[in-house]
Amino acid sequence: MVTTTKREEEREERVQRISELDKKEKHALLFGAAANFIMAAVAWxxxxxxxxxxxxxxGNYSFIIFLGILVALKISVVKTHTTETFPHGKFFYESLYSFIKGLMILGILLMSMATALIRIAMFFTGRKEEIPMLIFEPILYYAVVCTVLSYGLVYFYRKQNLSIGNMSILLRTEQKSSFVDGTLSLGVVVIAIFLIMGGAERGGDFVLYLADSIFVLILSSLLISEAVSIIREAIIEMAGGTLQDKDKRKLFEDVIYSTMPKDLIIQDIFISKNGSHYSIMIYITTNEPGYLRKDIIDTRNEIVRILQKDHPHLSLKMIPEGKIILV
Incomplete structure (x- = not known):
């Protein structure tokens, strides 16, 4: 088993790795914040x-992302702080942030759909003069630039998160947000090209006044699922539900089963996640009446040692049940 000196060295390495991971996350968020502020200003x-x-x-969507990232930066600083009330840290802030962000995205999409429906109603009730006509060229220039930036951010966030073991719920949330933003911009590109290439003339007043509203209505309805997905994952984490990432769960289980001594029988494994903190409970039993507490503790420490190399924010409990005898 691992000596005390070896454990101290590994603890120091883990602290250093956590610092490196936090730096990568912070730098990625800062870069994303700057990009989204630029896109919001250009959109307006x-x-x-x-x-x-x-x-x-x-533009409003990009600005919401920008504000959200400022909150995320604060969370990335305080999430590892421990207190008497939160002895394991404040990782729940990450899940809470994702939940609120998902609600904000959903709210923007629903408000945009409502505005589009109002414009459509105005058109068909003879009030089209109250609807401003579209000017297509500025739309195209804007949309091309923001499509490239948004999908570039998706790739950037994904790459940065993979470099830290895909542990950051903050980067994952921003990746999804940027995907929605990029899809919005790409849709604007398509409709602008259609209108510039003669669609406006062929469609008459309907296209000139309502093409924009129809597009907003269709695209917002398609993107609502992304917002719902963010909200759902955050609720599961805050409620202490089972880890939803199947690949991550399999990785943990493979390490646990390969490390567990043959005399210890695994009855069940429960894995949950709150932000970037993972909690694992292993329910064990044994047919060996003389199995020592020390052996169980050593096994637990070995599993933690292996898993914390790539998942520094992790706690693990081994819970004896059945015929196990502790001496």
Missing amino acids: IAYYYSNSEAVFLD
Whole structure:
């Protein structure tokens, strides 16, 4: 088994690795915040010159992401702080952040759908003069730039999260948010090209006044599932539910089963996640009446030692049941 000196060295290595992971997460979030602020500013300028509600939706979405990242940066600093009330840290802030972010995204999409429906109703009730006509060129220029930036962020967040073992719920949430943002921008590109290439003339007043609203309505309804997915995962984590990442669960179980001595029988394994903190409970029993507490503790420490190399925020309990006898 591992000596005391060896454990101290591993503990120091783990602390250093946590610091490196936090730095990577913070730098990725800072980069994302700057990119989203730029996209929001460009969107509002483009909206002013184009009268496009789709562009306005995209800009508001980018600004919400920017504000959210500022909160995420604060969370990345305080999540590892321990207190008497939170002896394992404040990782629940990460899950709470994702939940609120998901609600905000859902709210923006629903509000945009409501605005689109109001414009459609105005058109068919003879009030089309109250609907501003679209100007297509600014829409196209804006959308191309923001599509490239948004999908670039998706790739960047994914790469950064993979480099830290895909442990950051903050980066995963921002990756999903940027995917939604990129899809919004890509949709704007498609509709702008269609209109510039003659779609406006062929469609008449309907296209000139309602193309934007129809697009917002369709795309928002398609993207609602992403917001619901963020909310669902956050609720499961905050409620202490089972780990939803099947690949991660299999990785943990493989290590546990390969490390467990043959005299200890695993009855069940429960794995949950709160933010970037993993909690594992292993229910064990044995047919060996003289099995020592020390052997169980040593086994537990060995499993933790292996798993914490790539998952530094981790706690593990081995719970004796059945015929086990502790001496």
